[in-house]
Amino acid sequence: MRSFDLAPLHRATIGFDQIADLMDRVMSNDMSQPSYPPYNIEKTEADAYRISLAVAGFSEDDLSVEVKENALVVAGRKGADDSERTFLHRGIATRAFERRFTLADHIVVTGASHENGMLHIDLKREVPEALKPRRIEIASAKADKRDAIEAKAVN
Numbered sequence: 001m002r003s004f005d006l007a008p009l010h011r012a013t014i015g016f017d018q019i020a021d022l023m024d025r026v027m028s029n030d031m032s033q034p035s036y037p038p039y040n041i042e043k044t045e046a047d048a049y050r051i052s053l054a055v056a057g058f059s060e061d062d063l064s065v066e067v068k069e070n071a072l073v074v075a076g077r078k079g080a081d082d083s084e085r086t087f088l089h090r091g092i093a094t095r096a097f098e099r100r101f102t103l104a105d106h107i108v109v110t111g112a113s114h115e116n117g118m119l120h121i122d123l124k125r126e127v128p129e130a131l132k133p134r135r136i137e138i139a140s141a142k143a144d145k146r147d148a149i150e151a152k153a154v155n
Helices: 007-012 017-028 141-154
Strands: 039-045 048-054 063-068 071-076 097-102 107-115 118-125
Touching: 048 071, 063 107, 063 118, 071 118
Parallel strands: none
Antiparallel strands: 039 048, 048 118, 063 071, 071 097, 107 118
16 A cells, blocks of 8 residues: 655645545545445435435344544444244345444435335535635725715705
């Protein structure tokens, strides 16, 4: 794996800490990213997304969905209730897992549902009003000067 020293980037930039942190995170994530459980990410609306994970064999009690520091963490822990069952073939994986998704700024989790062996997590981008573009009215400078001159002429 290649390693890059991002220290000069930290010294020469102001306010771009998140980009440097993101680059550090991407470089540290090796190709050893687990592939279990498989998942889809879909865009459902202009500012809404859905992550669907195939979690066959897990119940709602076996799954947990948490948001920690701009990261969505989905974990599955199966209880040891199969002790009295004897399998001739076991093709449905029920091993424990933890899957992490890094969330962009202003992405919030709006809900999660579990149906037919699929865990659906709904996300939405909620940009605060202060960060939304707004139109600034431009006042005419001539009208302001004329009003000021007329006010002085009356006195």
